[in-house]
Amino acid sequence: MTILTSEQLEQWRDDGYLVLPGFYSEQDTQEMLDRAQQLCIDFKIEGHPLTTFKTEADGEHVGDDYFLGSNDKIRYFLEPSALSPATPTTPAKLLVPPSQSINKIGHALAPLDSIFHKHTLSSSRITQLAKELGEHESPRVLQSMIICKQPRIGGVVPCHNDSTFLYTDPPSAIGCWIALEDCTPDNGCLSFLPGSHKLSRTASRFVRAQGGGTTFEAVPGIEPNEEKWDEMPGWRQAPCKAGTLVLIHGSVMHKSPPNTSDKSRLIYTFHMIEGGKGVIFDEKNWLQPTQDMPFPALF
Template identity: 75%
Template sequence: MTTHQLTEAQKKQWEEDGYLVIPSFFDKQETKEMLDEAKRLCDEFDVDGHPMTTFKTAADGEHVGDEYFLESGDKIRYFLEPTSLSPATPDTPSRLLVPPSQSINKIGHALAILNPVFRKHTLESDKIRSVAKSLGAQESPRVLQSMIICKQPRIGGVVPCHNDSTFLYTDPPSAIGAWVALEECTPENGCLSFLPGSHKLSRTATRFVRAPGGGTTFIDVPGVEPNEEKWDDMDGWREAPCSPGTLVLIHGSVMHRSPPNPSDKTRIIYTFHMIEGGKGVKYDEKNWLQPTEAMPFPVLF
């Protein structure tokens, strides 16, 4: 059994910055196993019958919200990079401009449950359990939204400034992201950037939900005043380049972003999230991602 306990210095950095970079968390063999599986899933993508659902996290609030997306919480589904498709016209449907395996933005959202490789390195991982326990932020974490994100060469899009609790809202907010580099992540191919300490200032004043008439939208959180800060313009943003096998823990309130990938190198990562599942924390039916009776969000410990 391999475990990973955080040092006091790492805990202090987590509390101060709102994120923590842990190099070599997964060894070379473990990382290769996950990367090989991610590439296998990409290579097996069959575009026939796919609804051509794209995924983007746009600064103007435009998000994916079709049934293929909304019903993906207990499945493994493929979401395409918007620029991998030609524009649709009244007479001509969209078509892929790149090979299918190179068109994928992300694959999700139940990899940690349904895929044996990612289950092994998430729900069955003593290292993941021990690092989550030693973080001390959650008493009974539930795992959700597990996915591969590809950031394809030359077409991988920007992910604008955001925090994760907006998209995986609990009352009170409790989300934590676990982000695993499967390849080298650099400023050139779209590594993460963080605004350290912003988790102490940001307020989750809006949440991403299922719209009453179908699709998705954002709604205000009652009683929470929105921030007036323009996060993108603030000083202190810090890039977080990292090598394969690195684990990045992300506080649900910390502001982070990533640039597009104009390079000729892929930036494939695996990520999942945890929310508090104990008493006093509510995850409600408004959230876009919903557990099912057959597949509730699994307990990590």
């Protein structure tokens, strides 16, 4: 079973991302979509800390214990615009039904949920794809999650690269991004700056702050890029049909617009990092494995 052609491998190396339409069958895609929608329906707001997920590439970012302790759990993170602003006398309240308030669900779907385990860790196609890429000797799977992009309130994801948030030394992150519904410019499809993975440097990383919460920390010895990536020419949108898998190099710059449509844009995504010798994933990273649940090996 061969998945990638030589032309696709060349495109991956040149562009830093690769769109694979029809990677998942219609039946498998529907199974994942049904499960994602059921998880949204099952969400109960009672007792939830109202943790929102902010997508700024720098500055304020989520960092409470609910977020930081999510490696071995399935947790819900809310869309900021789904809540009314809190005041000293009035707590924040949901402005939409709970099932429509969710930004993402994660970060241990692949290990803990039988449907997403089936289509990730138990998928022979995913294993074969990772082997054909040849980027990892011993890939570890982490940060598996559903991202919802709710109708009319799904927020913008600014220009960023994934190695900033899943830092290894040297950088090794690769994302697998699966469309569970059709992704269009109106409901928040991805955009990429092709070839930027060859030029961008992971000069800062998203870490646990010493006093609690999270922050961005400079990577020693790496000078930051002066380029304003978001303003550079050559960006390409990547609209795709449900069942498409998009491979994302950890250093390629990408983004997505807000969902201004009346249609949701549910996707499932997980990342791989090198788990073999010579690559360091340290205790500073915001997402940490536990003794009972280390990052699972794909092969």
